[in-house]
Amino acid sequence: MSGRNVAHAVLVGVRTAHRGARAFHRLSLDRAFTAIAVLPTFVVMLCIFGIPLLFSLYLSFTGWALDQALLGGRFVGLANYEDLLTDPAFVGSLGITFGYTAATVAAQMLLGLVIALLLNIDLPYMRILRTALVVPMMITPIVGALCWKLLLEPSLGFINYLIGQKIVWLGMPATALVSVWVVSVWQNTPYVALILLAGLRSLPSEPLEAAAIDGANWRQSFWHITLPLLRPYLLVALLLRVIFEFRAFDNIYALTGGGPANATMVLSMFTYLTSFVRFDFSLGAAASWIMLLISMMTCVFFIVTIRRRDAH
Numbered sequence: 001m002s003g004r005n006v007a008h009a010v011l012v013g014v015r016t017a018h019r020g021a022r023a024f025h026r027l028s029l030d031r032a033f034t035a036i037a038v039l040p041t042f043v044v045m046l047c048i049f050g051i052p053l054l055f056s057l058y059l060s061f062t063g064w065a066l067d068q069a070l071l072g073g074r075f076v077g078l079a080n081y082e083d084l085l086t087d088p089a090f091v092g093s094l095g096i097t098f099g100y101t102a103a104t105v106a107a108q109m110l111l112g113l114v115i116a117l118l119l120n121i122d123l124p125y126m127r128i129l130r131t132a133l134v135v136p137m138m139i140t141p142i143v144g145a146l147c148w149k150l151l152l153e154p155s156l157g158f159i160n161y162l163i164g165q166k167i168v169w170l171g172m173p174a175t176a177l178v179s180v181w182v183v184s185v186w187q188n189t190p191y192v193a194l195i196l197l198a199g200l201r202s203l204p205s206e207p208l209e210a211a212a213i214d215g216a217n218w219r220q221s222f223w224h225i226t227l228p229l230l231r232p233y234l235l236v237a238l239l240l241r242v243i244f245e246f247r248a249f250d251n252i253y254a255l256t257g258g259g260p261a262n263a264t265m266v267l268s269m270f271t272y273l274t275s276f277v278r279f280d281f282s283l284g285a286a287a288s289w290i291m292l293l294i295s296m297m298t299c300v301f302f303i304v305t306i307r308r309r310d311a312h
Contacts (some may be wrong), residue, residue: 001195002215004259007028010227011264017136018245019092020103033087034270035093043049051110054164056071056285056288056289057285057289059073059281059285059286060080060081060282060286060288060289061075061076061077061078061080061207061284062074062282063076063079063080063282064078064281064282065281066279066281069300072288073282075277076282078148078291080282080283080285080286081286081290084281084283084286084287084290089262089265090269090287092262092265092267092269093262093265093267093270094267096177096262096263096264096265096266097246097266097267097268100177100180100181100245100248100264100266101242101245101246101248103146103181103247104184104188104241104248105238105241105242106179106190106240106246107181107185107189107274108184108185108189108191109192109234109237109238109241110193111185111189111192111193112189112190112191112192112195112237112276113192113193113196113234114197115133115189115190115197116192116193116197116199116200117192117200119133119193120197120200120201120261130197133189133193133194134188134194136186136187136188136190137174137188137190137191137194139252141187141251141254141272142254143251144183144187144251145250145253145254145255147256148182148183148255149170149255150184151177152169152170152255153166154166154168154169154171157169162301170255170256170260171260173259173260173263174263176255176256176259176260176263178266179255179256179265180256181256183251184245184248184251187251188241188244188245188285189236191240192237192241193242194235195233195236195237195240196230196234196237197230198233199230199233199234200226200230202231203226203229204229207225207229208221208225208226211224230311231304232309235302235305235306235309239298239299239302242298243295243299243304246267246291246294246295246298247266247268247295248266248268249265249266249269249272252264252266252268252269253269253272257269258270258273263272267287267290267291268291269282270287271288271291272284275288301310
């Protein structure tokens, strides 16, 4: 290689290194700018959510009352958690919460899948039906619950008028939780249906066409092709609905307030009544942290499941 070629190669290498250094410097500046731009929002959110969260954690380990100083509670260790786990009302609220969440989410997932499959068919006026689907989820939860409370009213309610009987839907333990379940399913099934409909519209058509050529009927195509391809969307919808239904509060507060006879006393309602009706903030903080830990464990379980599925 001649000296001119060597010099040219060195010059090209220097220019390449210089360009790489400038690109790295530009990338570093972009990252620094992003961090600086996000920092004020992060600090504000940390103050809004972080400080109350830490204070509630502090309350859960103390015996604090309203007439005491802000940090004047007596440290009691795990006594609040022990009291909760030996309280029949709290243990009962845990059982009701798990049962209500399982039944509600199962119904929402099943109905949401059926509705999404129906709305995925290209028929006349289907766009109007898809638009009407979002109406229940666009209504404020407390407003929707109050509308259902009027429909379920024993004397003048439209539901009793249709069936021709006077049933106190929200006043009997046997029907109160079922009524709350119906309201929640009506209000949140469209959310699941929209997620699954978006998944169906994004699925590739080639596997279904190949299955049709091979002679597969619609049941086989759905079970062996559509459902496996739709699994990520199902897992996301399942995770979101489990989290939201586990901490359900709006509908139950508006419809029954946890009654009758604690028949609808879910964990969030128990925490609210303990904290803001009985004013036992330490016990309420402990209950809220138990609810948070269960929610976090649920999230971790679903995330691990999704990652394992993606790894395979």
